[in-house]
Amino acid sequence: MTDPMRRLAMLAAIGTLLVLLVAGGLALLDWTPVGLADATRLTAFVASLCLAGALWLLAVVIVRQGRLPPRSLWLVLGIAVAMRLLTLTAPPVLSSDMYRYVWDGRVQLAGGINPYRYLPSADELAFLRDDAVYPHINRADYAHTVYPPAAQAIFALAAAVTSGVFGMKLMIAAFDALAIVALILLLRVAGRDPAQLLIYAWMPLPVWEFAGNAHIDGATAGLLALALLVAVRGRSIWTGILLAVATLTKFLPAVVLPAFWRPRDWRLPIAFAVTLAVFYLPYSLVGWRVLGFLTGYLSEEGVADGHGIFLLDLVGAVVTLPAWAPTVYLALLLAVLGLLGARFAFTTELPAAAGPRVLLQSRQAVVLGAVLLVAVSPHYPWYLGWLAPLACLAPLPSVLWMLAAAPILAHGSFEYLAVPGAVYIPAAILAAIDLRRRLPAPPQVLRSAQ
Numbered sequence: 001m002t003d004p005m006r007r008l009a010m011l012a013a014i015g016t017l018l019v020l021l022v023a024g025g026l027a028l029l030d031w032t033p034v035g036l037a038d039a040t041r042l043t044a045f046v047a048s049l050c051l052a053g054a055l056w057l058l059a060v061v062i063v064r065q066g067r068l069p070p071r072s073l074w075l076v077l078g079i080a081v082a083m084r085l086l087t088l089t090a091p092p093v094l095s096s097d098m099y100r101y102v103w104d105g106r107v108q109l110a111g112g113i114n115p116y117r118y119l120p121s122a123d124e125l126a127f128l129r130d131d132a133v134y135p136h137i138n139r140a141d142y143a144h145t146v147y148p149p150a151a152q153a154i155f156a157l158a159a160a161v162t163s164g165v166f167g168m169k170l171m172i173a174a175f176d177a178l179a180i181v182a183l184i185l186l187l188r189v190a191g192r193d194p195a196q197l198l199i200y201a202w203m204p205l206p207v208w209e210f211a212g213n214a215h216i217d218g219a220t221a222g223l224l225a226l227a228l229l230v231a232v233r234g235r236s237i238w239t240g241i242l243l244a245v246a247t248l249t250k251f252l253p254a255v256v257l258p259a260f261w262r263p264r265d266w267r268l269p270i271a272f273a274v275t276l277a278v279f280y281l282p283y284s285l286v287g288w289r290v291l292g293f294l295t296g297y298l299s300e301e302g303v304a305d306g307h308g309i310f311l312l313d314l315v316g317a318v319v320t321l322p323a324w325a326p327t328v329y330l331a332l333l334l335a336v337l338g339l340l341g342a343r344f345a346f347t348t349e350l351p352a353a354a355g356p357r358v359l360l361q362s363r364q365a366v367v368l369g370a371v372l373l374v375a376v377s378p379h380y381p382w383y384l385g386w387l388a389p390l391a392c393l394a395p396l397p398s399v400l401w402m403l404a405a406a407p408i409l410a411h412g413s414f415e416y417l418a419v420p421g422a423v424y425i426p427a428a429i430l431a432a433i434d435l436r437r438r439l440p441a442p443p444q445v446l447r448s449a450q
Helices: 003-029 039-063 072-088 097-109 123-128 149-161 165-189 194-201 204-212 217-231 236-250 252-260 267-291 294-300 310-316 325-347 354-376 381-393 397-411 418-437 443-449
Strands: none
Touching: 003 039, 003 072, 003 194, 003 204, 039 194, 039 204, 039 397, 072 165, 072 194, 072 204, 097 123, 097 149, 097 165, 149 165, 149 217, 149 236, 149 267, 165 194, 165 204, 165 217, 165 354, 165 381, 194 381, 204 217, 204 381, 204 397, 217 236, 217 252, 217 354, 217 381, 236 252, 236 267, 236 381, 252 325, 252 354, 252 381, 310 325, 310 418, 325 354, 354 381, 354 397, 354 418, 381 397, 397 418
């Protein structure tokens, strides 16, 4: 058996185990929608996710050792589809966010009602309540929707095509499929083995959080992958539009803008700004309420007072931090991201060749995204999912670790620091090692720049 064939056989075995772990995880959850009260079974479920993450990392190492036989892509796709079919047919688990998506879409289709105007518990919306969706909506009696306008458009489209939970799952699965198709094309453009698609397609995070729980982050991932594909073809206006739409699904992806923009390009930022305005305009009659529960959510999650930020919480466990510490921390974070973005935009030329260009933009985007996420340390695994397609093209060890370990965040709150610490501390250490080594740009980029 040749070396490529031996590695392909190993990947086939790993892929089979990953499918079995998904089936086993669903069995542990007993196909129970929204939550799992049995702590022992929840621990076992998270342990299965950790094992899946370790197997996925092993598969990433194997696939990056060299090219595989041409038909290996079909194995990658077959395993990816098998895992997604399992989670797609299951009810949402460990998160009730999807029910809010369905509700927001339903509200918009009911005579064009602005989803930012009323609470789900408002009398004006009583006629929309049912036993399948409404009882599962989180914060129904005190929080207006927190999701931005592009997300709302997706919710409305899903409700118009197929109402209910399964329709929303199909919608997010379509964006997940979009990411897969775009990545296949991007890997070929970059001169990489298309089988490296498994870096995204076999990752447990999209399998559970996009196909399974239908988190809107799956739409963000698909839009970012499409933005990369459009950008590599030099379509500045469409790149700006897609980046704006991605930003208006979850806000966080705005941080990658400097990876795509260069000072001489005036079309991209204008397209970005105009798209933001166009999406907000239909909802703007409610004034500042168009931001929904955003400030309340940041307060609940401890971002405003620093309690929900892992690095601050870690320091706070040793010394007493002053009240102004979170403000200074967030200001420093913005400064670091601003300096890093300026360095990328103003000191790095984008190669004219498509392959080196996509590798450079992916690497810069994933660095910006990773810095933001490590600094703000989200409490939920799906918040990291939009990095997945970028990591497929720029597989930095720190980011791969973060994406593999993210599912353990489902186990508990930040009151127990070991849970987020297992995700963010190794990621920060690996990132520091990368910086210390001062990893050079990909050879193609260097040659293009010379």
